Amino acid sequence: MFAFCIWNQKTNQLFVARDRMGIKPLYFSLTNQAFSFASNTQALVAVGADTSINSVALQQQLSLHGVVPAPNTILNGVNKIKPATTLTIDAKGKVVEKTYWQPSAQRSELSDDEHIERTHELLTKAVLKRMNAADVPIGVLLSGGLDSSLLVGLLHEAGHQDIRTFSIGFEDIDDEAGSEFEYSDQIVKKFNTKHEKYVVSNSQVLPRLGEAVANMAEPMVGQDAVAFYLLSEQVSKQIKVVLSGQGADEAFAGYFWYPRMQSESGTEVERFAKHYVDRPYEEYLQTVNQQHHSGNHTEAWLNKEFAKANADEFMDKVFRTDITRLVVDDPVKRVDNMTMAWGLEARVPFMDYQLVEHALSISPSLKMSEEGKHPLKQISRGLLPDSVIDRKKGYFPMPALKYVRGEFLDFMADILNSTQCINRGVYNQDFVQKVIDQPEQYMTALNGSRLWHLALLEYWLQINIDE
Missing domain, CATH: 3.40.50.620 (HUPs)
Structure with missing residues (x-):
């Protein structure tokens, strides 16, 4: 596992690489002035990265139980390098991205x-x-x-x-x-x-x-x-x-949703989404305010992943x-x-x-x-x-954090009803209140709490961006 950067003094180029599986993180911010990199987003925020909400990432964050696939993050000014990827950046800020490993998912001749x-x-x-x-x-x-x-x-x-x-x-x-x-x-x-x-x-x-x-x-x-x-x-x-x-x-193949996906009908993305995606896109549109209604980016990303070559079957x-x-x-x-x-x-x-x-x-x-x-x-x-x-x-x-009750429910309600959350303008507060009123009616396909998902995102922003 690795994530590293090497400066080539002869060519005035920076070479950046992340390990095949993406075990170690590597975040970066690219502006007209500089290419900055770090092992977390907080360091890049500290040097002035744009902290406005990335609408693509927001839809994925609330659909893939907190996963925002690289290169995006929830912040517009911070990106992350994809696993098994290198970047070469020259002095003018030109970036060349290369993927150096893409495993196939095809049968071998072994018994x-x-x-x-x-x-x-x-x-x-x-x-x-x-x-x-x-x-x-x-x-x-x-x-x-x-x-x-x-x-x-x-x-x-x-x-x-x-x-x-x-x-x-x-x-x-x-x-x-x-x-x-x-x-x-x-x-x-x-x-x-x-x-x-x-x-x-x-x-x-x-x-x-x-x-x-x-x-x-x-x-x-x-x-x-x-x-x-x-x-x-x-x-x-x-x-x-x-x-x-x-x-x-x-x-x-240890998760319970794999057999359900396999036996499901429909397109490949439909079969996957029914048993994995946290909320239908229609509910996402109710959850966030209109400025973040920018498309079903989760579906588009899954279609792109499933279209990659060298896989024998859907599973x-x-x-x-x-x-x-x-x-x-x-x-x-x-x-x-x-x-x-x-x-x-x-x-x-x-x-x-x-x-x-x-x-x-x-x-x-x-x-x-x-x-x-x-x-x-x-x-x-x-x-x-x-x-x-x-x-x-x-x-x-x-x-x-799964069956949200008592002080945990009060804690999450306070976060989502806070002045900071309301002023941020990400969530539709009317819909959020419905989730607060009946949290156990809003569980994900993977048996997680949608209320916790909403509260955690806002709590992270309050602690890491606002403070």
């Missing part, structure tokens, strides 16, 4: 068993590569799910005995569990890891939420952002590098778009921002580009069998407890 064996080899190699490229102790962020558990298992399989693991949990709300300790504890016991477990009450979340948002390079609505922030605070007191499981679901296009474009600006950026806020480096073996290339060559039917992630489950048999392998897919839980 199913060979695909699984190759997955095992590449994942083990990816884990060990990230363990060995450090001169400090490394731990694992252990959620209790298959992905992080498998990282622990592979480390043990490779001969690592002194494995450190870290887990966090929150309060339950109704039937929504706030932790996955039931499963992480099994991994700790099986591999005798040196484990730290942190429990956070809902009363502790709101006072710390502003800190997490201040460390977001862009507004991120994932409920687990604050969880990673609070977990990283504690972990950073003990070690400086961790392994995390981001990318496994996208590479190996191959979905997986390639997810692992090369969407994951970058959702879980990967979230974990990078929240860990680096505490000087903790998160490494993501499932995002190893050779493993991703291999995963994209596996047929969707093989990846999606056993309710998803079949290759990873086969690797795990005999290594992990069956109860962890066969459990229902979980999500790093933060129930209070």
Whole structure:
């Protein structure tokens, strides 16, 4: 993973590059006076970047659960370099962009068993590569799910005995569990890891939420952002590098919406959007004021992604778009921002580009069998407890930001009814009030809170732009 800039004194050119998977961020601002770059938007805002709202990004922000695909960001004056891309900028400000890696999503000649064996080899190699490229102790962020558990298992399989693991949990709300300790504890016991477990009450979340948002390079609505922030605070007191499981679901078909997309009818974008996009475009038009009614940019972007060559079938296009474009600006950026806020480096073996290339060559039917992630489950048999392998897919839980009630509802209502929000003029306040009045009637296709999405964007702007 990398993001770097090199000045060529002989040619008076700046060369800028970002790693294949976009694990490390690189933002820039180009004006008539200068090309400025940084690892977050806040630094560019501090040197005078235009902070007006980008209407293209706004529509995507509220449609792709906080994802704004590169090169846009929510701010007109800040862009980000696409993954697997280089920029060459000359002294006159001319920019030449080149993409140096674009994986195909086509079948190889390997059998199913060979695909699984190759997955095992590449994942083990990816884990060990990230363990060995450090001169400090490394731990694992252990959620209790298959992905992080498998990282622990592979480390043990490779001969690592002194494995450190870290887990966090929150309060339950109704039937929504706030932790996955039931499963992480099994991994700790099986591999005798040196484990730290942190429990956070809902009363502790709101006072710390502003800190997490201040460390977001862009507004991120994932409920687990604050969880990673609070977990990283504690972990950073003990070690400086961790392994995390981001990318496994996208590479190996772990999400519940993939089978729904596959069985859906309609155009490719319609099949995708029905089970992924947060709000219909018609609702978006009701949500924001007219100056931001500039077109369905999410649909246009998806059409462009799905039209790229070298994908055998619809689900191959979905997986390639997810692992090369969407994951970058959702879980990967979230974990990078929240860990680096505490000087903790998160490494993501499932995002190893050779493993991703291999995963994209596996047929969707093989990846999606056993309710998803079949290759990873086969690797795990005999290594992990069956109860962890066969459990229902979980999500790093933060129930209070999903089922918005009580003080969390009051908090979000205050943000959206604030003078700053009204004066910003982005939202249609009449529609926003409907969402505030019935938040659980406005859930996304992925079971997220649309109220939280609206509040988080405004809160991010208040903290990072207004203050």
